[in-house]
Amino acid sequence: MNPLVAVVLIGVVMVVSVYLVAVIDTAVETRVSGGRGYARAWLAPISRAARLALQRRTVTERPDAEAWVLGPALLGGLAAVALTSIPFAPGVDVADIPAGIVLFGAALLQVMVAVVLHGWGANSVFPLLGAFRMAAVGLSMGIPFSLVLITTAIPAESLSVGAIIASQEGVWNVLRQPIGLPVYLITALGFSFWGPLQLPDGADLAGGTSAEISGTALLVWRIARASILVSLAAMGAAAFLGGYLGPWLPGWLWMIVKTMGLAALMIWSGHRIARARMESVVLLGWTVLLPVALVDVFVSGALTL
Amino acid sequence: MGVREALAGLARWSPVPVFPIVGGGARDLVRDLRLRPEVELVATPRHATLLLVAGRFPSGAIPGLAVVHDQIPVPRATVRWNGEVSDEISSARLVGGDEEDLIATLVALHREMMADPSRSGPPILPDVDAVEWRGVGPYGHGGKGMTGGTPYGRPLAERAGDRDGIELDQLPVTIGPWVGALPWGLELAVKLQGDLVQEVEVGPRLSTDPPTDVFSMATRKPMTVAVLELERARHHLRWLADALSIQGLSALGLRALRLGKILTPHHQREVRRLLAMVRRSGIFGLALNRAGGEVTGSQAKGLGPVARAGGVDDDARRDEPAYRELGFQTILHQKGDAAARWRQRMAEVTQSLDLSDRAGDRTAFGAGLVEGPRGRITANGPSPSVVVLDLLPQLLSGLEWGDAVSLVWSLDIDPTESVETHVDNRGAS
């Protein structure tokens, strides 16, 4: 796939999926809060984006200007790169290289760098606290996140996401490796800082790393964060729910259904599960998720023999 | 330009981002704005377009108003609801009347700002550097030596002792009265080392003239138990709404707020369902599971739910004949930490609803002492929030910032509650 077509494809996929994530988020919030007016959910993202575009960007007294710009730009770029490693349909993939999950893992671990830069750049109290919280969450969730993806590579005998999807021809990994998907979703919430692991931009920090930005900077930050959630959901669908494999529907439709389903699940958890404390997240990451991921590696490894 | 009109056309339908500055008497009205889809209360002025000033403030001057007003990005405007315009916000638009008038004004003002940003309010504070620094120091950046001077107009934080044996910088910062993370009006001068709160000082209180709600009237003449208990349940649901949105569950918070607004004794099933959803959200396992911030024993005297959560059996309703007929039993918890206070208030909501359902036309109190939702209210004693504010410095030191915020919200503090005339016996400021 030549680069131009790749850029257009990934651009369209990101815009459409970010819009769907925004719509699902408003719809789930309306349902959980017992309100009415779902029609508003379709218009809300567009009108909110237009309002932010008309607002002026803010600058603080002595920011680290380049770091503050690089944060959202890096976040958006990493979400796009993460999407390139995932094939959307049997022939349609941008960069399904032999080391696909390593590309995806590198892109997602760099998200921690983007958020730390974004929080550090503002030279203000709340973003600084948010930045160091993201470092703690990223470091605690990093190892189980990669371990669980490595487990899906064992039956596929290759690290490429296309091969992992092909290896799920008979049975999907969610059945063969039951522990994999829950651990993956928890660590995915950590890396997309969404829902219960929304520590860097939490409400107790009045917006955290995004407490000092407005206008198009805030718009870009929210779009980038939603696209990170989409990339994680797409990889979850590809590695655990059989990607574009599925009985009735065409391949690409299955991929959309599964990705949006996982994204909706993560958004739903955001509105129903309380935000965890940082100490709980570190302890959860190291003393619960890590051993469980290791058990997952060895049990599913032994099963493939 | 075509682009601006197109965007303004789209932005007309967006919910209006409002940053609230709320004084005494307007807290419930502004909190109910969350239920309106046309308006969106935001946690930081950077995300807002309109500044809403509501409620009564002591001696007219509103602390931090000018600073927060200028931090709102252009195009911005100010709305003063049910109050007079102080000289600072001369360009504010005055709004009287109820919520509908306010919503109409906010939406109209927002659309006006989107269409023509040139009409946005000018900054209040002068455009001059507070601290003289330009030209000082080798690079004209105002700094000298390794860590000295005031580089770019602000000094650098200094080192201070630490339990961990590594002495690093302690950052004194005033987390001001108007921030989404703390109750409206509560100002804390915090000394942060990293994300650990080492020392806390409570800022100036915003208390105004005494409130005129059901409980303060009950101090003068007996009130029907049904009304009292329904109002108590409604108060706890409003507290739950705020506390849930701080813990990251804004949707559940809206559900609690909606229930609080239309609450009648027949809503017991919905309330039980809501409380079950709160328990199932893992808030006790994930968010409030840190020990610390216990309020027990003598210091919890007269603090109502906060005292009862700490095991102190202190409830003025017990020696009221009306409640004894209804078979009233005080609910108690032992630990007295943030989780116990949450459980205490959630249990008291169901208990109050049940009492108000069975109360019929019995009346109670009226003898100068009332059991309010936040604690014991006397005709001339200090309000419970003032007592709790004195406890904060000792409770919050040593906690991580997130735990400190959860603790402050678990204490249900209203900084604008009246200090009453007889302040001398408590020594409050």
Place this chain on the structure above:
Amino acid sequence: MALLGSALAVFLAAVLAVGMTRWVGDVLNPLALTVSEKVPFSGGSPPDFHAWNRFHIRWYTMALLFLAFDMEMVFMYPWAVVFVREGLISPVEMLMFILILLVGIVYAWRERGFEWA
């Protein structure tokens, strides 16, 4: 190599798109902030100090463990690829490697490295 070329192109395109969006916002609302509009937000009073300070993170023990445990992931990627091909030897060997590292995690947990002051 060509696939990675398109991945790099997608990355640069995304970064460019972010830059363009910000530029459009700056064109609509030129950046002319006064001093008082640039004061960092902390609730209503201007800050007394720069926010940048020697930030004492109390979980630095966990950070060092991450460094050591990160290496375990590097060894696991190639191991997973040849797992099926090598048969029984691969789980046994990796189990030894993991148990060695888990001794370190258990030691850190017992020394209360994961909680903090």
Place this chain on the structure above:
Amino acid sequence: MNLISDILFWVFSVAAVVTGLLVFITDSMVRAAYWLMASFVAVGGILMILDAQFLGLILILMMAGEMTIMAIFMVMFMMNPAGLNPMTMVHQHRTSIVAGAGAFVALAAVGLLAEFPDRPVPPGVDPTVDLGVELLGESMLIFESAGVALLAVMIGAVALVSKRGRYGIAEEGSEEPSLEMSEE
């Protein structure tokens, strides 16, 4: 095709060396750490051009966590973490420049003058599979001893850094229970 890879190679290598130099020039510590990460990412890019895709990506993946930790430690322990007071924390400057240039010239000379066998990587071989076979096959000993070394590092780091042992803080007089059997 190799025209693009040549261009990319030169772009990455110039970027790697320049960001390497910037690490020691910039005042702000967080920037220094992330300039170093940029240098590693550039080298990772070069590795990917050399068909060692797995190694290049692993380098970038590892460096994300490592450089964030380095930035955190530098912000914790450096005198002027954000570079607000520009200062030069340098000593024996001239000798280090001479030593650096000398090392460069010597190694570059070795690289240019020496004759190295020219056996390019045969196409169609998957390096990751070879690495896996190698890890489980001949160099299994290196693999396990790396594990033992990492264990030693973990125990050493935790012992050095965590001030509070299992039995409380040493300075405040906490001592382990004695080993001999109790009397009763």
Place this chain on the structure above:
Amino acid sequence: MSLEALLVVSAALFGVGVYGALSQQSFVMIMMGLELMLNGAILAVVAFWWGSTGGNPEGQLLAVVVLAVMAIEAAIGFALVANVYRVRKADISEKLRRLRH
């Protein structure tokens, strides 16, 4: 993109690392110099693997071992810096005069 060009680039990285390690006063910056040297080393190892070993897997293994060395050096370096700071309240190498004699 020849082997010689790769070796020159890795030599340049190594040279910058040596300059950095020798010239900086603070421990953490010295460690960054060491990391840059190891960065140059990794580039040289993979260059030889690509250029003159014909895809011999031991070349890749050596690169992974250098990665391990980098991680170990960083971990122990930070642990020492934390300890020195706890004892001496400073992180400049001058403060450790007592190690001299």
